[in-house]
Amino acid sequence: KEALKLSKEELKDLKAEINKKAKENKELGGYVEQFLGKDLSDMGDGVPIAIKDNINVKGWEVTCSSKILQGYVSPYNATVIDKMLEAGLSPFGRCNMDEFAMGSSTETSYYGKTLNPHDANRVPGGSSGGSAAVVGAGLAVAALGSDTGGSIRQPAAFCGVVGMKPTYGRVSRLGLVAFSSSLDQIGPITQNVEDAAILYNILAGHDPKDSTSAPVENKKIEINENRKLKIAVIDNYIDEADEDIKNRLNDIIAELEKEGHTIIHKTLMNSKYDVATYYVVATAEASSNLARFDGMRYGNRIEGKDLKETYKLTRAQFGDEVKRRIMLGTFVLSSGYYDAYYLKAQKVRHLIKNEFDKLFAEADLVLTPVTPSTAFEFGSKKDPLEMYLSDIYTISVNLAGVPAISLPVGKDKNNMPIGLQLIAKHFDEQTLFDGAKIVE
Ligand code: GLN
16 A cells, blocks of 8 residues: 555554554664664654665764764755655654665674565665665655665665666755765655655755756656556576576566567676676775765764874774775776776766667666575675675666666565566656556
8 A cells, every 4th residue: 555645544553553563673673773662653743754874864863874973963954855854754763774885785784784574584685775674574664765886776676665766866965975976866665666656756856956966857757557668678687687586577578568568678788897887986986975084074083193093093983895995996096097997987887878878769668687686695795796796787777877666576486575677768757657557
């Protein structure tokens, strides 16, 4: 049922139910400590929406699940929070995440792990793992996440919920702690497509206070599921995915064809190039964005004997994955290496965008798996590169800037959710939601 359409009375019952569940399921770990055990009734009378720990809410701690930001209280609301308040929604609850949104399993959080609501031995995905887990466990009606390389869509797929990344520039980034500024977007994580569209309608729109927000027309989405669509399916992505994902997606594609949609078979550039490009662009931007956490302007300062030692001690609080990214990013931007890495990555990024443009000259939507496997077990991906490969089908979407949605479409042999990804052309969220409703 669409929770965002509930009446005040129905909402009261739902809140009571969520409260009870949240108290009984603290170990689910989707919420960070500052909010565990808090009562939903204290959070205003709107529909409660859980918020990832990298989006500023005035008066709340915003820590990006990092040690370095412990105790930092946000002085202002992100634009998305103001928009939600104006629409009568109530932000409540801080969701766990990978530290500074770097990761695919929420295992890099300073607060510790978040469990997958379908199997406590498996990860919820990441980096918006807490947001997806609380929605999947029924501990929140909906949540906000952020997606730089798949961080909304991959955890949504792992937790069996809907996760949507808008077109780059569609939703304001003001008040989202920047990871990779040319890739980051905030988006909804919900229990169904209709709720995702309702929340998206509230979040979207030009923000003059964000220079990367696009001054384009922003028509309200009204889902129309009576369309016949041209859908490009990416054969090489589907063939590479695990057997159960492949079979489920192929069944859905056959059904769509039967219903009168046109299926076109296509391939995309080998996803290893997307991964390589992403980890140059994202780390370069991250190393620059994270320079501000020096203990002077932001962060938990640790005093040393002089300024240099203070910087050193303060920044040593970053976790291993964040340090790895800062070092990699600093390296690819160093003089003498710029052309070989950063410039080359920008060129490949352009090729990736061109590939999507070509697909959308023929098709309304592109269909792929969200992930190569379903949720994996804790500790099973110790090699960082192996972890990076869990985003192979989501990161090209961020590099191209197009919108995409992850939909739960069934379970694998271990009873873990399977996700399907739809991608639309720039600013065509209308077709994205229409297609999503058709698949749902
Ligand atoms: N997993 C990817 C990374 O670690 C994507 C993260 C994200 O989208 N924030 O960078």
